[in-house]
Amino acid sequence: MTSNQPLKVGIAGYGIVGKRRRGFIDALPTLETVAICDKALAGNDTLEDGLKCFATYQELLNEDLDVLFVAMSNDIAAEVTMAGLNRALHVFCEKPPGRNVEDIVNVIACEKRHPDLKLKYGFNHRYHLSILDALEVIKSGELGEVINLRGVYGKSRVITFDQTSWRTQRNLAGGGVLLDQGIHMVDLLRLFAGEFEDIHSFVSNNVWNHDVEDNAYAIMRTQDGKVAMLHSSASQWRHRFGLEVALTKGSLNLSGILSGSKSYGEETLSILKTSGSDTADLDEEVRNYTHDPSWAEEISEFAEAIAEDMPVTNGSSDDALKTMELVYRIYCADADWKARWSLGSETRDKQLKLR
Numbered sequence: 586m587t588s589n590q591p592l593k594v595g596i597a598g599y600g601i602v603g604k605r606r607r608g609f610i611d612a613l614p615t616l617e618t619v620a621i622c623d624k625a626l627a628g629n630d631t632l633e634d635g636l637k638c639f640a641t642y643q644e645l646l647n648e649d650l651d652v653l654f655v656a657m658s659n660d661i662a663a664e665v666t667m668a669g670l671n672r673a674l675h676v677f678c679e680k681p682p683g684r685n686v687e688d689i690v691n692v693i694a695c696e697k698r699h700p701d702l703k704l705k706y707g708f709n710h711r712y713h714l715s716i717l718d719a720l721e722v723i724k725s726g727e728l729g730e731v732i733n734l735r736g737v738y739g740k741s742r743v744i745t746f747d748q749t750s751w752r753t754q755r756n757l758a759g760g761g762v763l764l765d766q767g768i769h770m771v772d773l774l775r776l777f778a779g780e781f782e783d784i785h786s787f788v789s790n791n792v793w794n795h796d797v798e799d800n801a802y803a804i805m806r807t808q809d810g811k812v813a814m815l816h817s818s819a820s821q822w823r824h825r826f827g828l829e830v831a832l833t834k835g836s837l838n839l840s841g842i843l844s845g846s847k848s849y850g851e852e853t854l855s856i857l858k859t860s861g862s863d864t865a866d867l868d869e870e871v872r873n874y875t876h877d878p879s880w881a882e883e884i885s886e887f888a889e890a891i892a893e894d895m896p897v898t899n900g901s902s903d904d905a906l907k908t909m910e911l912v913y914r915i916y917c918a919d920a921d922w923k924a925r926w927s928l929g930s931e932t933r934d935k936q937l938k939l940r
Contacts, residue, residue: 591617592675592891593649597642597665598656599623602679605845606654609880615888620648646672652891655679659764660757663688667695670702675891677884679707681768682905684759686913689906696902705887706900708908710769710842711776712879715854718872719830719837722856723777729833731778734813736828738770739821741848753795755926761790761797764912767817770828771915772908774805774813777830780907781805781813786915788922792820798922803915815915824848835859843877852877 594610596603599621610616620637622645630638639645642657642665653669655662655678663683669676670692682689696704710716722728740762751757752765763771775781786803793799799819806812826849830837835858841850852874857867883900890897917923 591615592651592888593617593619594652594654595619595645595648595650595674596621596654596656597645597669598658599626599638600656601845603654603656605880606656606884609884610654612881613885613888615892616652616884619650620645642668646674650674652677658751658757659684659759660751663692666692666704670695670699670704673699673702675703675887677705677707677887680709680772680905681759681764681912682706682902682909684757684764686906686909688759689902689909693902693906703887703890703897704902705890705897706902706905707883708769708772708900708904709879709883710773711899712882713842713852713877714874714879715839715842715852715872716773716776718854719828719839720776722837723830723832728835728837728856728858731811732831732833733811734774734778734828734830736770736774736813737816737818737825738767738827739816739818739825740766741822741824753793753797755796758797760912760916761795761801762799762819763788763801763817763915764797767801767815768908768912770815770817771911772904773828774815775904775908775911778811778813779807779809781911782808784911784914784918786918786922788916788919796926798916801915803918805911805915824850826850843874 592615594616596607596618600623603621607618610618618636620639622639622642624640626638626640632638637648646668651674653674653676655665655669655676657665659681662678666676666678682692723731758765783806784803786801788798788801790798801817803815804812826842828839835856838855841852843852854872856870859867886899889895
C-alpha cells in the first residue's frame with residue numbers, strides 16, 4: 586500500500602451501527618469500506634453500490650483488508666476482534682468489548698502479541714462536545730476539585746428489551762442495561778473522577794423479568810473521596826441522559842445527548858460558578874449543542890493513530906478493561922444479584938480477577 590491509497594476496511598456486523606459507521610469511514614480519504622458481513626445478508630454477493638458482502642466473519646477475513654470494524658453481538662465481539670488481530674488487521678470494536686471481563690482480558694493477551702497493530706473501542710460519548718467542554722473545565726481547575734457526581738442514563742421499553750432480543754439473553758449479552766448502555770456512563774464517571782475503590786449497589790430485573798437486569802443503582806467512592814451515584818435504567822419510559830458534577834467552586838450539569846434517534850433531547854451544559862457566599866447570586870453559563878461530531882471524530886482519531894503510529898488514547902483496551910471491571914464490580918456488589926446469577930465461585934472469581 587502506498588501513502589496515497591486508502592486503507593481497506595471490512596465491517597463485521599452490518600446492522601444500524603455498522604451502517605452508520607460505514608458513512609463516517611467512507612467520509613475519510615484515508616479509509617474505504619470494501620466488504621461487510623452480516624448473518625442477515627446472502628453470502629458471496631454484492632450490494633447495489635458494489636460492496637462485497639458475506640454471511641460470516643470468517644469469509645470476510647479472507648478478503649484483502651487493512652482494518653476491521655466489529656459491530657456484532659456481545660457473545661462474539663471478542664472472538665471476532667482477536668480473529669482480526671491474528672489476521673494482522675487494525676481493529677475498531679464497538680462497546681462493550683464482550684460479555685464479561687474474561688473476554689477483554691483474552692483480547693488484551695492477543696493484542697500484546699501484535700504490538701504493531703491498533704485496537705480501539707467505541708466509547709463514543711467521550712467525543713460529544715458537552716463532555717469535552719465539561720472535561721476541559723474540570724482540568725482547568727477554575728471550579729476547584731470534584732466533590733461528587735450523579736449520573737442517570739435510561740432507556741424506554743421500546744429499545745430492544747423484548748423476549749426475542751439477544752440483549753435479554755444472558756448467555757449472549759452477558760448483562761442487561763448496565764452493560765449495554767450504562768457502560769457509557771460508567772466510562773464517563775471514570776473519566777471525570779478517576780478509579781473507584783468502594784462500590785455498593787442494587788441490581789434488579791423486577792420490571793421486565795428477563796434474565797438480565799433492567800435497573801442498576803450504584804454508589805461508589807474513589808481513594809481520594811470523590812463519590813459517584815449511578816442509575817442505569819431500562820424502565821425510564823422517556824429516554825434520559827443526565828450527569829451532574831459538583832465541585833468546590835461550582836458545578837456542571839450535562840443534560841441530554843445528541844443521538845441518531847434524537848430521543849434524548851437537546852444536549853446542553855450548564856456551568857455554575859459560586860462567589861464563595863451562600864447568599865450571593867450565582868454566575869451561570871448555559872451552552873447548547875446542535876450537532877454531534879462524535880462519530881466522525883472517533884473514527885478520525887483511530888485513522889490518525891494508524892497513519893502516524895500513535896498510541897490509542899480514548900477507548901484503549903486498558904480503558905475497556907477498567908470500565909468492564911467496574912461494571913462487574915457493580916454487579917457483584919449486590920450480594921443477592923451476585924448469588925443469583927453466578928455460574929459458580931470459580932467462574933465468578935475468574936471474571937472479577939483484577940490485575
